[in-house]
Every structure is written in structure tokens, then in C-alpha cells.
Amino acid sequence: MVSIQNIHISPVKSMGLINFDEVHVSEHGILEDRRFFVMDAENRLVTQRQIGKMTQILADYMPRPEQLALQFPDGQIISGEPGLGQAVQAMIWGRFVTGNVLEGDWNDAISEFCGQSLRIVRAHEPGTSYDEFPVSIISQATIDNLSSLTDGEMQFDSRRFRPTLLLSGAKVHEEDEWVGNSVRVGRQLRLRLVSRDPRCAITTLDP
Structure with missing residues (x-):
């Protein structure tokens, strides 16, 4: 799950x-x-x-x-x-x-x-200082998979990608398959995933 x-x-x-x-x-x-x-x-x-x-x-x-x-x-x-x-x-x-x-x-x-x-x-208003989207997600499986591509030379910290929500239990890149759909978070929240979230040079910095 x-x-x-x-x-x-x-x-x-x-x-x-x-x-x-x-x-x-x-x-x-x-x-x-x-x-x-x-x-x-x-x-x-x-x-x-x-x-x-x-x-x-x-x-x-x-x-x-x-x-x-x-x-x-x-x-x-x-x-x-x-x-x-x-x-x-x-x-x-x-x-x-x-x-x-x-x-x-x-x-x-x-x-x-x-x-x-x-x-x-x-x-002046909350929720206005984000870059592309106010909420972003990524799975630990996706990050671990990226680390595996370096043949053990690097272990990527999830904070490099600055996600709002870090997910566990997902398949590698499963979150990419959700684009265009809504996902339920908790009992009341539903998030509409509109696009893959572009990442910048900040991913190259050690958090």
C-alpha cells in the first residue's frame, strides 16, 4: 500500500x-x-x-x-x-x-x-511563492532506483528533489502513471496530478 x-x-x-x-x-x-x-x-x-x-x-x-x-x-x-x-x-x-x-x-x-x-x-498571500506547483510528490522507490543506476557510487537523499510528499510503498516511477488523475491522501484530501514536476540544478546540491 x-x-x-x-x-x-x-x-x-x-x-x-x-x-x-x-x-x-x-x-x-x-x-x-x-x-x-x-x-x-x-x-x-x-x-x-x-x-x-x-x-x-x-x-x-x-x-x-x-x-x-x-x-x-x-x-x-x-x-x-x-x-x-x-x-x-x-x-x-x-x-x-x-x-x-x-x-x-x-x-x-x-x-x-x-x-x-x-x-x-x-x-501577502500564502501559497504563492512556489515555482511550478504548490505540492509535489516523489516516491522513495524512484529515488532508490536512481541511486542504483550509479552502481553504488551515490545514494541520493530525497531532499535533493524537494518534494512536499515523499511516498513509500509505490513502484518505481509509479507516481508518473498518476499524472492526469486524482489521488486521495488521508481521509479528505484529493490531489489532482497535472504534470510531471521539472527539477533544476538544486538536485545537484547536497541538502
């Missing part, structure tokens, strides 16, 4: 993935997932594609009462209520996403860690 092995989210787009036991999924995806994103001094979106070490930062977000925490590899933690400042907009996969730059120590901390001036932005 196919089941969910892990639920991965990243409250700040392109930072390290964290695991949840349960989440609330709406038509726009998971409320806490990619609620924030990062911009540079020229208001351009910044992801791991530009700064690979962003994956080393772990973000934790609680919407009510609203709290954001960033944990850096050296153990430093910046946390608190995210105060909202300047209104901005960013282009994310061909669409404009609006939000407010955070006020506080988060921006200085991430700028110092990444070696350039960066700002964290809270999107």
Missing part, C-alpha cells in the same frame, strides 16, 4: 526542508510552506540556484501567533515575530508575487551568512 513517508516544507523558500507529521492543505498548498522568500538588493528573487548554502539554514514558522525562527549551521538562532516593512514584488516563475520585507535581525543574519545583501519577504 502506498503511504506518506515524510512531509517536507520550507517556510522560507529555498532554505532547508523540515519535516511535519501533519499539515493543512488548501487549494493553494500548505499554509506554512514557502510563506517567505528571499530577495537581493535589486529586488530579484534569490534561491539555492544562486546561493547553494541557503539549504544549510533551517527556518521554522508558526502562523498563530506568528513567529519565525532561522537556525544557522553554527547554532545561531534568530527568532521572533516578523515585523513587516517595505512593500515589494518579485517575479517567481513568470508571475508577480507581492509581499513585505521583514524588519529585524533576520536580514542582517542571512546577508552575513550568504556574503551579500539579502532581504526576507513575507508574501
Whole structure:
């Protein structure tokens, strides 16, 4: 039987993935997932594609009462209520996403860690900062099969592919056969699988 092995989210787009036991999924995806994103001094979106070490930062977000925490590899933690400042907009996969730059120590901390001036932005609407789709899936069998093609030279971590839902119990690439159909997750959720999810250079980074 196919089941969910892990639920991965990243409250700040392109930072390290964290695991949840349960989440609330709406038509726009998971409320806490990619609620924030990062911009540079020229208001351009910044992801791991530009700064690979962003994956080393772990973000934790609680919407009510609203709290954001960033944990850096050296153990430093910046946390608190995210105060909202300047209104901005960013282009994310061909669409404009609006939000407010955070006020506080988060921006200085991430700028110092990444070696350039960066700002964290809270999107005005949840579920708008994803790339291609708000929810993605992949099976552990598919990842294990990919590892087997390297003749034991590599064991791929599922986080390289940044799936929302990591599945167990599926056949290799069985999830590809579901495209164009709906699948039931839990008691109430149904997901319509509209396309295979294109992956980018982030898959080459060690999560």
C-alpha cells in the first residue's frame, strides 16, 4: 500500500526542508510552506540556484501567533515575530508575487551568512511563492532506483528533489502513471496530478 513517508516544507523558500507529521492543505498548498522568500538588493528573487548554502539554514514558522525562527549551521538562532516593512514584488516563475520585507535581525543574519545583501519577504498571500506547483510528490522507490543506476557510487537523499510528499510503498516511477488523475491522501484530501514536476540544478546540491 502506498503511504506518506515524510512531509517536507520550507517556510522560507529555498532554505532547508523540515519535516511535519501533519499539515493543512488548501487549494493553494500548505499554509506554512514557502510563506517567505528571499530577495537581493535589486529586488530579484534569490534561491539555492544562486546561493547553494541557503539549504544549510533551517527556518521554522508558526502562523498563530506568528513567529519565525532561522537556525544557522553554527547554532545561531534568530527568532521572533516578523515585523513587516517595505512593500515589494518579485517575479517567481513568470508571475508577480507581492509581499513585505521583514524588519529585524533576520536580514542582517542571512546577508552575513550568504556574503551579500539579502532581504526576507513575507508574501501577502500564502501559497504563492512556489515555482511550478504548490505540492509535489516523489516516491522513495524512484529515488532508490536512481541511486542504483550509479552502481553504488551515490545514494541520493530525497531532499535533493524537494518534494512536499515523499511516498513509500509505490513502484518505481509509479507516481508518473498518476499524472492526469486524482489521488486521495488521508481521509479528505484529493490531489489532482497535472504534470510531471521539472527539477533544476538544486538536485545537484547536497541538502
